[in-house]
Amino acid sequence: MQVGPSPTSGGPEPLLTDKEADVLRLVAQGLHRQQIAVQLTYTEHLIDKVMRRVLLKLGASNAPHAVLLACQAGILDGSRRRHGDHAGYAAHVYRGEVPCVLCREGEKAYRAAQKRAKRHAA
Template identity: 60%
Template sequence: MSGLTDHERRVLELVALGRTHEQIADELTLTPKGVTPTVNRAMKKLGASNAPHAVLLACRAGLLDGKPRRHGDHAGYAAHLYRGENPCEACRAGERTYRNARRARMPSTAAGPRTPRTAPLAASQPSGGEREPRAPERQRGAQPRQSTNTRST
């Protein structure tokens, strides 16, 4: 069994973390079709029949350490909180980045609170923020409505 190149070892580490070829390609700036030959070369060098078998053989040969990677087995910051754990530094950094990006997308509140988009207030309306209730408009030529209350008291 010959040794793996650094590139092949890195690809096998990502396979061991459960990443798809597309995810590996994104992380290593390759095309998804470029990952397959790398995995196949590593499998051939290790004498493996499939990728998980190659990971197992690489661990047994000491080419991969076989220790679980903390960020390969959970969903991040929220997973720590769900388990009642203190989030690790990598997850805190990821959460900070996520929240800062969200804040950047939100509209600025420096100009004051957002107001709903409505037509501007007419000069005759009160400016205290409260509007007087409007009476329903009657159609031209319509007769006033008769009371429908026929109960006598």
């Protein structure tokens, strides 16, 4: 399952496997690792391993944080976030990030239009 940029990072899209998304959904429902293992017929060790990968991919510090980030990114409700779901070039700069390609191109087009309008007005 691929999701769009995180609202907090605007960074690259994390790619969660179906297994990772299933485990994360069950964590979001409040199930413990033993319950998840039984429900998905996995071992508890595998559930731990999958959750470590989810935490790493989402940049989360713990399971509740992963659920929060997944909710914000639209992972848990299945709605893929579009690029326009974040504030754009200025938001990247404000957060000290390198702007993504789409934001950089949008900013270039905006500045070019402003320059043309200024020349036309003069």
